[in-house]
Amino acid sequence: MENILEVKGLTMDFGGLRAVDSVDLYVKPKEIVALIGPNGAGKTTFFNCVTGIYTPTKGDILVSSNSGSAVRINGFKPNRVTERGLGRTFQNIRLFPNMTVLENVMIGKHCRLSAKILGALFRDKKTRAEELKAAQECYTILEKLGLEKACDELASNLPYGDQRKLEIARALATEPKMLLLDEPAAGMNPQETVELTHLIRRIRDTEQIAILLIEHDMKLVMNLSERIYVMDHGQKIADGTPLDIRNNPEVIKAYLGEDIDA
Amino acid sequence: MTQEILKSLKAAIWFMFLTFPIMVIKVNTVYKTIEWRWMNMVFIGVGIFVGSFVWRWLLNRKDNPTVKKDHVPVSTRIQSYLAENPMAKRALQGVLLAALLCFPIFMNAYQINIFTVALMYIILGLGLNIVVGLAGLLDLGYVAFYAVGAYTYALLNTNFGMSFWVVLPIGGALAAIFGILLGFPVLRLRGDYLAIVTLGFGEIIRLVLENWNDFSHGPSGIAGIDKPDFFGLELSLNQMTDAIYYMMVAFTIITIFFVGRLQNSRIGRAWLALREDEIACQAMGIGRTRTKLMAFALGATWAGLMGVVFAAKTSFINPASFTFLESAIILSIVVLGGMGSIPGVILGALIMILLPEYMRSFSEYRMIIFGGAMVLMMVFRPQGLVSNFRRKYSFHGVDERLGG
Structure with missing residues (x-):
C-alpha cells in the first residue's frame, strides 16, 4: 500500500444520529493534509474513529504496516492503533497535569519500551539502559520543540501555548508514521499560530512523517496543507489543493450559507 | 470582624438551644x-x-x-533537598534504620507489638497506595486480599502443616490472583462505581x-x-x-525499596498516566487492561503477604478481623499521608495506628x-500530609543521575 492511511466509506452512528457518513480519505507518506469543516461537521468524530476511541459502524480504516501491506484497524483499541504508528493530540488539551513535562513525553514512549515488572523491581542493566535511552530521546524531542528548559516542571504549570506543544511532543514520542493534530492552533494568538505553522512543517521535514490536521484557522490551513478535505454534516463535500478548495462553491456555501437570491 | 462575632454568637445561641434538653435538664428518677444545670449551658455557649x-x-x-503563590510546602522542600543531597539521604536512612534496630532493646514487649502492627500497616498502606495513589483506582475492599493471605496460611498450616516461609509466597x-479476578469485571468502572463494586467484593469474601x-x-x-519458624530455633x-x-x-525495607522502584519505572509512569487521564493514556499507547490488572495484582500481593504474617503473628484468625473498617483504616492511611507518596504513607500509618494506641489513656x-x-x-x-514529589532528571551528567 503506498498510502500511509486509507479510509474507505467510514460511517459512524450514535443511535439515530449519523455523525460521519461514508467518508473516504487517504494520506500519502510525508504529506500534510487538512480536514476542515464548520462546527459539528464530524471532524473530531472522524479522528476518534481512526484512533480507536470509537469503533466505526461501517467502513474500512487501513494503515500500511512496516512490511508494506495494509492492516485494517477497525475496532482496534487506541493503544494498538498508536502502536501501528498513528500518534494524536486532542482538541481540549489532555496532558497528565501532575506529571513532569519529561514524564509526559516518556508516557508517549511507553509502547516502544519493553520493561516488565521484574525489570522494574530489580532494575537490571537492560532496564536501566532502556530507561536512560528513553529519557534522552524524550529530552531530544523536547529540545526540538523548545521545551527542554521546562522539563522538570509539572505539565499543569506550563503556559497554554507550551501545553499545546507538549501534546505534540508527547505524540511524537510514540514514534508515529503519521501525526493527527486536532485543532493545534485553537486558542493561540496570530503570532503563536505563525510559529506553529513553521513548527509543524519542520516536524514533517525532520521526522519524515505525514500529518493530518483539523483546524479552523484558514490562514494556517491554506499555508500549510498540500491537500484539504472538507466535511459538512458528516459528509465529505470536497477535496483538493488549497486553491481548489478556496474556489469551490460547495465549500463556500457550507461556510457562509446559501445566497438567498441565487 | 463584627460580622464574624455576630455569626459565632448566633451559632453559640443555636447550640445552647439545641443542647438544652440534654445538657441542662436532668430528671432525677x-x-x-428536676435538676437545672445552668452552668452547662454557659459552658456550651462559650x-x-x-x-x-x-x-x-x-x-x-x-x-x-498570606503566603505567596509559589510557596513550596515544607515536605516538598525536604524531599527535594534529600533528592539533591544523596549523602544527607543516606545519613537519614542510616539513623532511621539504627533507631528501628535498637528499638526492642529499650522497649517492652507491648511497645514492640504495637510497632510491629504499625509496620504491617505501613506495608498494607504501601500496597494500597499502588492501587489508589498511583493508578487512581478507589478500592474499598482491599482487606479481602489481606483475608485471602491470612486464611491461606491458616488453612495450609492447620490442615497440612506447611511452614510459614513456604506459604508466604503462596499467600x-x-x-x-484474586486481585486479577476482581480486576476483570471492574475494568470499565471508575470512581464511585468502582468503589461500590470493590466494597461489595470485600464483603463477599468476608461473608463466605x-x-x-x-x-x-x-x-x-x-x-x-503456628508462629513463624526462624531457622528452627526454640524461641521464648x-x-x-x-x-x-x-x-x-526487613519486610518494610524491602517493600519501600520495591515500591519506590515501581513508582519510577515504565509501569509506574503508566499507572500515573492512567490516574491522570484515562483516554489520553490509552491514546498514547498504554494498554488499559494490562495496566489496571497489574495495579490490582501487585497491590493485592502485598496485602496477601501481610495476611500470612498476620495469621502467623496472632496465631488465631476469624472473619471479624477483616471487616470494612479495616479497609477504611488502610485507605485513611493512604489518603491522610498523601496519595502516591511513600514517606506520606509511612507517616500516615504511624499516625493512624500509633495515635489511637497511645491515646488509650x-x-x-x-x-x-x-x-x-480526620475531619480537620x-x-x-x-492533599495529605506529604505532597507528592516527582523525580527530576538532570541532563548535565545524565549517566550518574539516572542510574539511582
Whole structure:
C-alpha cells in the first residue's frame, strides 16, 4: 500500500444520529493534509474513529504496516492503533497535569519500551539502559520543540501555548508514521499560530512523517496543507489543493450559507 | 470582624438551644426532682462561640493565604533537598534504620507489638497506595486480599502443616490472583462505581469466610496457627516478639525499596498516566487492561503477604478481623499521608495506628479526638500530609543521575 492511511466509506452512528457518513480519505507518506469543516461537521468524530476511541459502524480504516501491506484497524483499541504508528493530540488539551513535562513525553514512549515488572523491581542493566535511552530521546524531542528548559516542571504549570506543544511532543514520542493534530492552533494568538505553522512543517521535514490536521484557522490551513478535505454534516463535500478548495462553491456555501437570491 | 462575632454568637445561641434538653435538664428518677444545670449551658455557649470563631478564622486563612503563590510546602522542600543531597539521604536512612534496630532493646514487649502492627500497616498502606495513589483506582475492599493471605496460611498450616516461609509466597500469589479476578469485571468502572463494586467484593469474601463452616470454620475462626519458624530455633514468647519485629523491619525495607522502584519505572509512569487521564493514556499507547490488572495484582500481593504474617503473628484468625473498617483504616492511611507518596504513607500509618494506641489513656474520648482530627485534615489539607514529589532528571551528567 503506498498510502500511509486509507479510509474507505467510514460511517459512524450514535443511535439515530449519523455523525460521519461514508467518508473516504487517504494520506500519502510525508504529506500534510487538512480536514476542515464548520462546527459539528464530524471532524473530531472522524479522528476518534481512526484512533480507536470509537469503533466505526461501517467502513474500512487501513494503515500500511512496516512490511508494506495494509492492516485494517477497525475496532482496534487506541493503544494498538498508536502502536501501528498513528500518534494524536486532542482538541481540549489532555496532558497528565501532575506529571513532569519529561514524564509526559516518556508516557508517549511507553509502547516502544519493553520493561516488565521484574525489570522494574530489580532494575537490571537492560532496564536501566532502556530507561536512560528513553529519557534522552524524550529530552531530544523536547529540545526540538523548545521545551527542554521546562522539563522538570509539572505539565499543569506550563503556559497554554507550551501545553499545546507538549501534546505534540508527547505524540511524537510514540514514534508515529503519521501525526493527527486536532485543532493545534485553537486558542493561540496570530503570532503563536505563525510559529506553529513553521513548527509543524519542520516536524514533517525532520521526522519524515505525514500529518493530518483539523483546524479552523484558514490562514494556517491554506499555508500549510498540500491537500484539504472538507466535511459538512458528516459528509465529505470536497477535496483538493488549497486553491481548489478556496474556489469551490460547495465549500463556500457550507461556510457562509446559501445566497438567498441565487 | 463584627460580622464574624455576630455569626459565632448566633451559632453559640443555636447550640445552647439545641443542647438544652440534654445538657441542662436532668430528671432525677429516685427523688422525682428536676435538676437545672445552668452552668452547662454557659459552658456550651462559650465553647461553641470560641470554637466557631476559630473555625471561621482558619477557613478564612485557608481561602486567602498570606503566603505567596509559589510557596513550596515544607515536605516538598525536604524531599527535594534529600533528592539533591544523596549523602544527607543516606545519613537519614542510616539513623532511621539504627533507631528501628535498637528499638526492642529499650522497649517492652507491648511497645514492640504495637510497632510491629504499625509496620504491617505501613506495608498494607504501601500496597494500597499502588492501587489508589498511583493508578487512581478507589478500592474499598482491599482487606479481602489481606483475608485471602491470612486464611491461606491458616488453612495450609492447620490442615497440612506447611511452614510459614513456604506459604508466604503462596499467600502473595493467591492474593494476586484474586486481585486479577476482581480486576476483570471492574475494568470499565471508575470512581464511585468502582468503589461500590470493590466494597461489595470485600464483603463477599468476608461473608463466605463467615458462612462456609466446613472450609473456614465460620465465625469461630481458626486457632492454633503456628508462629513463624526462624531457622528452627526454640524461641521464648519475648524472643518471638522480637524476631517478628525484626522480620517486619526487613519486610518494610524491602517493600519501600520495591515500591519506590515501581513508582519510577515504565509501569509506574503508566499507572500515573492512567490516574491522570484515562483516554489520553490509552491514546498514547498504554494498554488499559494490562495496566489496571497489574495495579490490582501487585497491590493485592502485598496485602496477601501481610495476611500470612498476620495469621502467623496472632496465631488465631476469624472473619471479624477483616471487616470494612479495616479497609477504611488502610485507605485513611493512604489518603491522610498523601496519595502516591511513600514517606506520606509511612507517616500516615504511624499516625493512624500509633495515635489511637497511645491515646488509650483518654479511653472513651480517643475516637472522638481521632475523628475530629480526620475531619480537620480533610478540610485544611485534603492533599495529605506529604505532597507528592516527582523525580527530576538532570541532563548535565545524565549517566550518574539516572542510574539511582
